[in-house]
Amino acid sequence: MYESAVQNLIDELGRLPGVGPKSAQRIAFHILNADSNEMTKLTDAIARVKQTVSFCQICGNVSETPTCAICRDESRDPSLLCVVEESKDVVAVERTRSFSGRYHVLGGSINPLAGVGPEQLRIRELVARLSDERITELILAMDPNLEGEATATYLSRLLVPIGIRVSRLASGLPVGGDLEYADEITLGRALEGRRVISEGNRADQLDPAQDFEQALAEEAAEKAEREAAAEPAPRARWSGSMFDEIDRDAQVAAAAFEAEEGESPEQAPAEDAREATEAGREAEAQRQEAYQERLAELKKEPLRTVAPDLPPLPGRTYVNPWE
């Protein structure tokens, strides 16, 4: 045990949140050894905060004036109210920059073990605000722990009958985390607070299996239709304007040949068919011959390119495809 003044300081420091006996001792000895001017600054800061800073008369947030800066801000949405446990939660929500409404600070959470019940919190003031102000939605932003759950449940039971829209923060999974490491309460709440991406239009379909079969049949029919459409038209013996002339010549030659033979319509059908095939064979041979001739002619000509004026690219080898 230390001298009574030192022990008194350690005891007082030990009552601060988050400060255990060892930390209290360490801080007390730091104060003892520190420059007295520095410590005066600290005591002045504590005295000033106690004299000037109080709580906003409307929302309960810390404020140096009777109403806080957020309650005085006319640009904030008066229809939205975010209910939080402590002033530090206001700072946390403000930091997200996603909320443009106003706040209500309860001053704690329901904790029967610590003797904190609804009557110790600023719930009476909250209900009074709901009847006075143009509030249409209430967001319950309690801490995600047992006390926060109890407070949110109590508030929703109390406020839902009033007819106001009440929502709760979706308890999310941490970004960058792994689903398998999430505890069951977090995962359960995240599942409960899931967001709908699409409402879907299949609710009126009674039989999913039949529905599936129908979809398959539709898909098959569509595929068949597509294939039928894609089937190529029978191609000409040879195509391309380059060969049109040759083809025409061959046809003329075949017609001339047929005329020379002196076919008559009175010929027997079998004879007629035989004549037809022979004429066809002859025409085909002539066509082949004409084609070979034209091909030989084309091979003599130099190859034409799309842009014949362009000089060949340096460093490129050009190959004659005819060889």
Ligand SMILES: [Zn+2]
């Ligand atoms: Zn305020």
